[in-house]
Structures are given as structure tokens and as C-alpha cells.
Amino acid sequence: MDSISGKSNNQRVFGSEYGQVGSLQLEFISRSFEVDGSVVDALSDVNLKIDSGEFIAITGQSGSGKSTLLNILGLLDSPSSGKYFIGTEDVSRLSSTKKAALRKNKFGFIFQNFNLLDRYTVQQNIELAMAYQHVSKKTLNGLALNLLRQMGLSDKANIKPHQLSGGQAQRVAIARALINSPPIILADEPTGNLDPASAREVMQLLRTLNHKGTTVVMVTHDEVLAEMADRRIFVSGGKITEGTADV
Amino acid sequence: MFRRYVVASYLGIKSAGYRSVLTILGIAMGLFLIITLIAVGEGVREQVTAEMNQLGPDVLSVFVNSNTSESGDPASSLLAQNKKSVLTIDEIDIVKNTDHIVETAPIKYLSGEVKYKDRITTPNYIIATNDNYPEIRNLEFESGGFFRESDDNSSVLDVVIGSATKKSLLSDDKNAVGKILEYKNIKLRVSGVLKEGSSNNESMTQGNPDNILLVPFSVESDNTTKFLYSAILTKVNKVDNVTSAKQMITDSLKRFDQDKEYKVQSQDEVLGSTKTVLAILSSLIFVIAVIAVIMSGIGIMNVMIVAVTDRTKEIGIRKTVGATSKNIFWQFSVEAIMMTLVGGLIGVILSVVASFIIKYFVPIQPIIEPRLIVFALGLSAIVGFIFGTGPAIKASRAEVVSALQTDHT
Incomplete structure (x- = not known):
């Protein structure tokens, strides 16, 4: 894998020119679901502040609510109550279109199961993240190929994701998350399906991105990986029990 | 996007x-x-x-409405009709002398067998008419032409046959014109053969319209029916005058005989059912x-x-x-x-x-x-x-x- 340091026009995704988006701040966020007629609280009155440029690990047992927390942070899900500020803007009650625009411009998502589309090539999967932006095909191709080169996957551009190893697939997913130069990366168990060597590579990538100014919020149940973050948050029973920020 | x-x-x-x-x-x-x-x-x-459209929008057809003619078998009905259900020379004159009328062709439906040597056919339509008929009907000929009324009194009568009639009697003979046919012991000389489809029109609802024989009126010798006609086809000078001509003909005929139920139809009406x-x-x-x-x-x-x-x-x-x-x-x-x-x-x-x-x-x-x-x-x-x-x-x-x-x- 090439170094992902240094900047050029095509490498802007790794630079600090992401711009500041301010902090992410949750105030008394609750999220409940109805399951078989009864209400289950996935999150209860969560307060959390994440400063720009931080690397945060959210840990907790399965079903503790950490993924729900990440989904709310990434505007993939809406809280049942409470307020969510990005910078000074309350985004908890935005329309779905405005939330989509924020996801498009502010966030990059990395998932445990990669979420790559098998009918598309590796390059097309990466370009998918820019499908809803006004970018010329030439620029888009350049960005995708440059990311693939930096991920050490230049020769994989035209193959389908199912032909990749787990580590390679996750690097493609990371490339997709980075192509729109997001100031915030949200990673849900990014190493969960990887062997230790690939997991280390992915963590190294995230670490490098964070050093370049990207805010990284990572959900993991791996204590060792969590130690690599600047700050750890422990979620249990839908509440933050350690590392709650002052709000 | x-x-x-x-x-x-x-x-x-x-x-x-x-x-x-x-x-x-x-x-x-x-x-x-x-x-x-x-x-x-x-x-x-x-x-x-x-x-x-072969009939043309400027053509009117005149006939007497009767149950017999409505039954759709005009070829065999004429003899059975009395004078109240057919048209006479007087009525033809009335139509001919109406304003805007430029041409008139009385027609009479006949029936019977036609022979050529050992071949016999029964045309679907045998129509006696005059030499205005081809123009009013826009007939087109495969060979030869229409007969002339002046020929009516000659011993051999000139006639026109349809393409299907020709096929029945003369097969694919290229020289049909001039051939002598026989109809009710009368010698008929083929003066023309119609193009396929040329004789088709709104009133020909029974059988192939190309199986047709057009003859002069002199083909009929029976004096009791000789001057009785099935219908009159008449051409108006301008399409714009069709309505007024139709009205004038109707009025004149009604004055002539109040008991007869005359029918004067323009092409649009005739085409109604079609x-x-x-x-x-x-x-x-x-x-x-x-x-x-x-x-x-x-x-x-x-x-x-x-x-x-x-x-x-x-x-x-x-x-x-x-x-x-x-x-x-x-x-x-x-x-x-x-x-x-x-x-x-x-x-x-x-x-x-x-x-x-x-x-x-x-x-x-x-x-x-x-x-x-x-x-x-x-x-x-x-x-x-x-x-x-x-x-x-x-x-x-x-x-x-x-x-x-x-x-x-």
C-alpha cells in the first residue's frame, strides 16, 4: 500500500482541506424501537460531544446501542427525542433531503461487512459515493484511480468485489468513504471481518486520516483497537457509562 | 445526473x-x-x-325504399317488384333535370348465367346501365373500355366484365376484349375488362364485386319491365351543392308520387354502416x-x-x-x-x-x-x-x- 501522506490535487481527500465542520454534539438523545408490540430503548438520554479532529472509539457489548449511536451521528437514523448539533446547526429535525446532503458532504462511512455492490466493479463502487455530486466523469475517474493506487489496489479497478480478500474489500470501502473528502469518518466495526494483519492496516489508515485532520468515530468491541483512539466511550444499555463529555 | x-x-x-x-x-x-x-x-x-371513395363525394344515389330492396337481394327482386318499388323513366327525367345535376346513370339489377363456349358462370352482379356509369363510378379498365349506348341496337351487344368474371370464363386469356359471351340467348361482345377492385362500391355487399357484368339496357327484351329501374346514380356539379341537390330531388320526386318512399343518399350516408x-x-x-x-x-x-x-x-x-x-x-x-x-x-x-x-x-x-x-x-x-x-x-x-x-x- 502506498503512503497516504502528502497532498496533490488528486490527493486532497487525505489533506487537511476538509474544512472545519465544528463539533458533533448530542443532547439528551434517545432512540426507541417498537419490537413485537413493546418499546425497546436503544439509546436513553445520551449526551456526547465530539470535537473536530478527534479519534473516538465507541465500545460496548452487542446490543448495547453503539451502532445506533453511530447511525444517529451519521444521520442514517433519527433520534426519537433530543437534539443533535453539527457545529451550531441542530440537525435532528432536518428533512430527509437535507440530511442526505449532509451525508453526501460531511461523512464517510465504513462498515464491518464492507457494503460493496457485487454488480459493480471496484472502481464503480468507489465512484458510487460521488454519484450524487456534480463532478465530471474524468475527475471522478481520476479520484477513484488515485485512491485505488494509494490503497495498493490499482490492479483491482475492474474486478468485482467478491473477487477481493476481506482486507482488500475493506480498503475499497475506505476508498469509497474518502472520495468525497469528508471531514468525518464513521466506522462501524471496520476490522470485524478482517484478519489481524488486515485489521492493523485498516487501523493504520484511520490513524493516518485522523492525523491529517479527519474526525474519526469508530465503533468496535475490540479493546486493543479501542486503545488506539484518542478517547474511548463505553456504551451499555443505551447509555454512555464512560467518557461522557460535558455538554 | x-x-x-x-x-x-x-x-x-x-x-x-x-x-x-x-x-x-x-x-x-x-x-x-x-x-x-x-x-x-x-x-x-x-x-x-x-x-x-370510388363513388365520389359528389354522387347521389336515388332509389325507392322497399322491404324487398332492403332484404339485400336486388338482383333477383326486380321482377317481383311492382311499380311502387322501382323507378321509371319519368322519375329519371325529374332527377336529370334537377339543378346542379350533370350526369345521370339509371341502373337495373339483373340476374342469370353467362356462358363462354363450355364455361358457365353466374356473376354476383349483372347491372344494366348507360355510358355515364363508368365516370360516375370511376371505373378503371384492365383492357378495352366501356360500351357506348349507340351500340344498343346492334345484334351483338357490347358489355363489360369484371376481373373475376373474366377469370371464370376466359381464365388468363390476355385477349378477352372481343370475345363473344352468351346471356339468355343474347350474344355479348366483351368491350372491356375492369381492373380488380375497380367495381367495388358501397352497395356491393354480396360476394366478390369483381364477378360482375355490365350490360346496356337493350339486353332486356321484356316490355313489362324494360323501362323500370332499380336506382339512379347521379353526379352533382359541385360537392358544395350535394345537399341542396339532394333536397331538390327529394322534393321533386315527392311531388311526382306521394305514395312512393324515395330515398336519396349521399356517399356519407351510404357509408354510414361501413x-x-x-x-x-x-x-x-x-x-x-x-x-x-x-x-x-x-x-x-x-x-x-x-x-x-x-x-x-x-x-x-x-x-x-x-x-x-x-x-x-x-x-x-x-x-x-x-x-x-x-x-x-x-x-x-x-x-x-x-x-x-x-x-x-x-x-x-x-x-x-x-x-x-x-x-x-x-x-x-x-x-x-x-x-x-x-x-x-x-x-x-x-x-x-x-x-x-x-x-x-
Whole structure:
């Protein structure tokens, strides 16, 4: 894998020119679901502040609510109550279109199961993240190929994701998350399906991105990986029990 | 953005493999059915209208309305009719002397066998008339020409035969003109042979109109019926005067004989029933077209619902990277429209091929005009959009988190 340091026009995704988006701040966020007629609280009155440029690990047992927390942070899900500020803007009650625009411009998502589309090539999967932006095909191709080169996957551009190893697939997913130069990366168990060597590579990538100014919020149940973050948050029973920020 | 919808749709259609191919084929067959039916219907309509138009819009036909003539067997009815159900020379004179009338051809339906050597045929129509008839009827000749009234008193009467009559009696003889036929012991000399289809007109509803014999009035020797006529065909000087001429003829005849129920018809009225039949044909085609459209639509809806279900995860991923509900809606709508358009295009090509085959094997000329092709492709797109809307809305409303958790990619 090439170094992902240094900047050029095509490498802007790794630079600090992401711009500041301010902090992410949750105030008394609750999220409940109805399951078989009864209400289950996935999150209860969560307060959390994440400063720009931080690397945060959210840990907790399965079903503790950490993924729900990440989904709310990434505007993939809406809280049942409470307020969510990005910078000074309350985004908890935005329309779905405005939330989509924020996801498009502010966030990059990395998932445990990669979420790559098998009918598309590796390059097309990466370009998918820019499908809803006004970018010329030439620029888009350049960005995708440059990311693939930096991920050490230049020769994989035209193959389908199912032909990749787990580590390679996750690097493609990371490339997709980075192509729109997001100031915030949200990673849900990014190493969960990887062997230790690939997991280390992915963590190294995230670490490098964070050093370049990207805010990284990572959900993991791996204590060792969590130690690599600047700050750890422990979620249990839908509440933050350690590392709650002052709000 | 549209280009990206098209690319995404292409990949979606491609990934569905045989399912897409079969859906497109279903749409193609539906459109093929619609276009071909419309083309054949249009061809039939054109053909019938052209044949009917031989009479011309400036022609009036005059006859006496009677139960016998309404029964539709004029060829055998004349002798049985009394003077109240036929026209006389006096009435012909009245018509001839009406304002705006330029030509008049009385006609009398006869019947019987015609012989040539050892061959015998019974024409569907034997019509006695005068030499104004070919112009009023716009007759076209394969060979020879119409007889002249001056020939009426000669021992051998000149006559005109239809193409089917010629075939029955003379086979493919190229020199039919001049041949001597026999009708009720009267010698008839063929002066002309009509072109196939030339003699067809609105009143010829029984059998092949090309099996016809046109004779001068002198063919009839029976003095009791000699000067009685079945109908009068008359030409008006201008189409604009048809209505007033019709009224004047009706009024004059009514004054002449109040007891007779005269009927004066313009071409439009004569064509009334034919138009009704054509309208029924059009309605039938419309109903079949609607059914074909609905069936094609259900096919596309079915495949799109499956596509949306199969690609729920893709929808989740797209929404994660910033796709709005509107983006998702249009992606799936464009996909449905693309499939129906491709299907429509194949349907158009099949129809064009089919129209050539139909022309070759059947005496119908299907008409596929450019506007029919535009209509078919437009209809395809509309069907794709309408029937793709439901699945597209379903796709656009997918919740991101639950969509990402599905197994389908």
C-alpha cells in the first residue's frame, strides 16, 4: 500500500482541506424501537460531544446501542427525542433531503461487512459515493484511480468485489468513504471481518486520516483497537457509562 | 445526473439477466401486438375508404325504399317488384333535370348465367346501365373500355366484365376484349375488362364485386319491365351543392308520387354502416391495445418490485452516500422506462417485419406511419413510468439502516 501522506490535487481527500465542520454534539438523545408490540430503548438520554479532529472509539457489548449511536451521528437514523448539533446547526429535525446532503458532504462511512455492490466493479463502487455530486466523469475517474493506487489496489479497478480478500474489500470501502473528502469518518466495526494483519492496516489508515485532520468515530468491541483512539466511550444499555463529555 | 441514472439502470437491468430479457420481450410482444393491430386496422380502413371513395363525394344515389330492396337481394327482386318499388323513366327525367345535376346513370339489377363456349358462370352482379356509369363510378379498365349506348341496337351487344368474371370464363386469356359471351340467348361482345377492385362500391355487399357484368339496357327484351329501374346514380356539379341537390330531388320526386318512399343518399350516408363497422373495429383494436398495455405494465411492475427487493441494500448504500429519495425514485423509474423503451423498440422492429410478411401473404396493406412509431415509443415510456412508479416509490421510501441490514445487494 502506498503512503497516504502528502497532498496533490488528486490527493486532497487525505489533506487537511476538509474544512472545519465544528463539533458533533448530542443532547439528551434517545432512540426507541417498537419490537413485537413493546418499546425497546436503544439509546436513553445520551449526551456526547465530539470535537473536530478527534479519534473516538465507541465500545460496548452487542446490543448495547453503539451502532445506533453511530447511525444517529451519521444521520442514517433519527433520534426519537433530543437534539443533535453539527457545529451550531441542530440537525435532528432536518428533512430527509437535507440530511442526505449532509451525508453526501460531511461523512464517510465504513462498515464491518464492507457494503460493496457485487454488480459493480471496484472502481464503480468507489465512484458510487460521488454519484450524487456534480463532478465530471474524468475527475471522478481520476479520484477513484488515485485512491485505488494509494490503497495498493490499482490492479483491482475492474474486478468485482467478491473477487477481493476481506482486507482488500475493506480498503475499497475506505476508498469509497474518502472520495468525497469528508471531514468525518464513521466506522462501524471496520476490522470485524478482517484478519489481524488486515485489521492493523485498516487501523493504520484511520490513524493516518485522523492525523491529517479527519474526525474519526469508530465503533468496535475490540479493546486493543479501542486503545488506539484518542478517547474511548463505553456504551451499555443505551447509555454512555464512560467518557461522557460535558455538554 | 441523468447519464448516471442511465448507467445505473443499465447495470441494474444487466444484473437481473434473464428476468430483464424476458420482461423486455414481454413488453416487445405487447407493443408488437398493438402496433401491428393498429397498422392492420389502419390499412383496412384506408383500403375500404379508398374503395368507397370510388363513388365520389359528389354522387347521389336515388332509389325507392322497399322491404324487398332492403332484404339485400336486388338482383333477383326486380321482377317481383311492382311499380311502387322501382323507378321509371319519368322519375329519371325529374332527377336529370334537377339543378346542379350533370350526369345521370339509371341502373337495373339483373340476374342469370353467362356462358363462354363450355364455361358457365353466374356473376354476383349483372347491372344494366348507360355510358355515364363508368365516370360516375370511376371505373378503371384492365383492357378495352366501356360500351357506348349507340351500340344498343346492334345484334351483338357490347358489355363489360369484371376481373373475376373474366377469370371464370376466359381464365388468363390476355385477349378477352372481343370475345363473344352468351346471356339468355343474347350474344355479348366483351368491350372491356375492369381492373380488380375497380367495381367495388358501397352497395356491393354480396360476394366478390369483381364477378360482375355490365350490360346496356337493350339486353332486356321484356316490355313489362324494360323501362323500370332499380336506382339512379347521379353526379352533382359541385360537392358544395350535394345537399341542396339532394333536397331538390327529394322534393321533386315527392311531388311526382306521394305514395312512393324515395330515398336519396349521399356517399356519407351510404357509408354510414361501413363507418360503423370500422368504428367497431377501431374500438376492438383499442380494447386489445389497452389489455396489451396493462399486461406489459404488470410485467414491468412485477420485475421492478423484484428489482427493488433484490437491491434494497444498494438503495441503503446509495442513501448512505447522499442519494435523496428523489434520486432513488428516478433511478428506478429510469430503469423501468429504459426497459419499456427497449421493449418498445423491439416491438416496432417486429411490427415492421410483420407488416411486410402480412403484405406478402394477405391482401391487406398494414400502414405503419412514423407517428405510429413515435406513439408506440411514447406509450412504452409512459407505461414504464406509470407502472414503474409504485416500485420506485417503494424504493425511495426505504429506511437507510434497515436497507443496509438486508442480505440483498
